[in-house]
Amino acid sequence: MEDKPIDEILDRLERRSIERASPGSALGRKPSWNATPFTALIATVLSQRNRDESTYRASERLFAAYDTPAKLMSAPEEKVDELIRSVNFHRGKTKAIREIARIVHEEMGDEVPSEIEQLMTLPMVGRKTANCVLAYAFRVDAICVDVHVHRISNRVGLVRSAAPEGTEEQLKMIVPRKRWRSVNELMVRFGQEVCTPVNPKHDICPIREFCDLYNGSMKD
Numbered sequence: 001m002e003d004k005p006i007d008e009i010l011d012r013l014e015r016r017s018i019e020r021a022s023p024g025s026a027l028g029r030k031p032s033w034n035a036t037p038f039t040a041l042i043a044t045v046l047s048q049r050n051r052d053e054s055t056y057r058a059s060e061r062l063f064a065a066y067d068t069p070a071k072l073m074s075a076p077e078e079k080v081d082e083l084i085r086s087v088n089f090h091r092g093k094t095k096a097i098r099e100i101a102r103i104v105h106e107e108m109g110d111e112v113p114s115e116i117e118q119l120m121t122l123p124m125v126g127r128k129t130a131n132c133v134l135a136y137a138f139r140v141d142a143i144c145v146d147v148h149v150h151r152i153s154n155r156v157g158l159v160r161s162a163a164p165e166g167t168e169e170q171l172k173m174i175v176p177r178k179r180w181r182s183v184n185e186l187m188v189r190f191g192q193e194v195c196t197p198v199n200p201k202h203d204i205c206p207i208r209e210f211c212d213l214y215n216g217s218m219k220d
């Protein structure tokens with residue numbers, strides 16, 4: 001695998017993001033609710049296997065009523081389910097987020113942990129969710145590898161990995177640490193608008209000269 005000019009690639013994605021004045025986030029836009037580590041954690045769980053727009057709407061409704069661990073753990077299950085009905089797997093997520101709220105309130109002193117191992121002890125919090133919370137809520141150096149980061153990194157040839165965990169490890173070896181947090185933010189919006197899962201728009205892509213898929217040296 002040839003070395004890629006990672007800083008140049010991230011610079012170009014950054015310029016595109018600034019020009020469009022619509023930087024991405026774990027939810028594709030800035031939250032309208034009180035942004036805390038707790039709301040970031042819950043919103044990231046809601047975003048799993050779900051579209052950004054419906055995640056955003058569900059988060060907005062949920063946090064208008066219950067935006068702290070104490071409030072959410074005491075909220076009636078049917079009410080929470082109703083508020084987040086727009087997301088996929090809402091029943092399972094209702095149970096998980098109420099239990100997360102209980103654990104954070106009763107066992108963690110209302111503080112969402114800022115270490116990956118502790119975060120991953122919570123229901124429905126895997127490596128991707130934990131890294132997103134670290135990067136977005138705690139501003140810790142972490143690379144949140146969601147479906148967009150995984151797909152784009154492999155297409156361009158920054159990594160060769162079948163699983164997001166491998167993508168995270170390989171990206172950490174080539175991306176300067178000070179840029180780790182920005183990787184997800186830059187690639188999410190780029191993956192929604194340009195390097196889409198189906199029919200990526202190579203013709204308007206600012207990094208195509210570096211891309212293995214575009215150059216024909218890898219297959220999707």
Ligand code: SF4
Pocket residue numbers: 152155156194195196200201202205206207208211212213214
């Ligand atoms: S050239 Fe195409 S496949 Fe490669 S990063 Fe750009 S949009 Fe994605």
